[in-house]
Amino acid sequence: MNAQDVILGMLQKRSYSGYELKHYFESVFSFFFDASFGTIYPTLSRMEQLGYITKESIQQDNRPNKNIYTITDRGQEQFRLYLSSGIEKQTFRSDLLMRLYFGEFVERDVVIKWLQDELQEREKKLAQLEADKFCNEADKNMTATQRICIQIGIESSRTMVRVLSESITSLENL
Amino acid sequence: MNAQDVILGMLQKRSYSGYELKHYFESVFSFFFDASFGTIYPTLSRMEQLGYITKESIQQDNRPNKNIYTITDRGQEQFRLYLSSGIEKQTFRSDLLMRLYFGEFVERDVVIKWLQDELQEREKKLAQLEADKFCNEADKNMTATQRICIQIGIESSRTMVRVLSESITSLENL
DNA sequence: CCGTTCATGTAAGGCGTTACATGATTCC
């Protein structure tokens, strides 16, 4: 799975500009995927050249022009190809956990500070996911699998919040 | 955090060969970090050139030669520099969750198969982490922060196993 | 006999990030 596969998936439902795609990546997908503008724009250009998508330039008043991209038959085929390929194993990389592993080399207070900052981050993310779930449930816009997707994000975040809180307490009582 | 930082951390405690480092990455760190030989060996070479570590070649009977690396004062300094730098935010990327999000474009049975395969994978990983915890607790070799580290891995894995099981059941009853 | 373990390395390529560049409008 790379940025191209994800963009093809998004364009199955409707057309998007690069700027709009980025917003979706930041809200719905942020739990398990991310891509910056430095990836999105060049990827869209390449996809257009490969004939997977077509571009339509929209003139706007008081705003910069927009490029709206639409998927082609070739793009559809490419997306099916992705879906039939083997699933890549997930990757998780955490600087915090690595530092925690080497925690004996820093002051206890520093470690606690690290954990508190992370806890705050996780709580924010959890709130975001729950708000997102609420929005979409109200809209009845969600498929069964999308609901599972967001549920996994929420439950994982809750677990992290809980374990981080417990860990901070246990370190403070040391 | 990159491979160099992690290797410097490992070498704080004792000297290692590249091959041994890889084994540690696969067992203890596999939950939140990974590096292949294609990263490890070139990184060790560069670190030696930069004066962070020194190499000692060990002749072995009936085995290939080993290069054992030891950290220098310069390396120590570099590691302290890493520990005092800002913590990078974690990254998580999951092909499975992305496909789940686009689940409406494939057969239900395919989705269930994806989830079952993932569940098996997570169960295996969980068993591995629990065995690891048991080993290290018996040895009393673990610091408080390392215990937190592994606890986070175990609790996260348990949550994943639970939610995946529930999701499979809910899809089967659809 | 065949697979696994031990052991080190190179080369090419993929995929991504950050920083830079531009510039109008709108909200506080």
Place this chain on the structure above:
DNA sequence: GGAATCATGTAACGCCTTACATGAACGG
């Protein structure tokens, strides 16, 4: 007046992966 939003792009660089190359010994 300054920050945020809207909007698109490029260039340099970082970091990692996969595949290839080599080869002995040991266990089943």
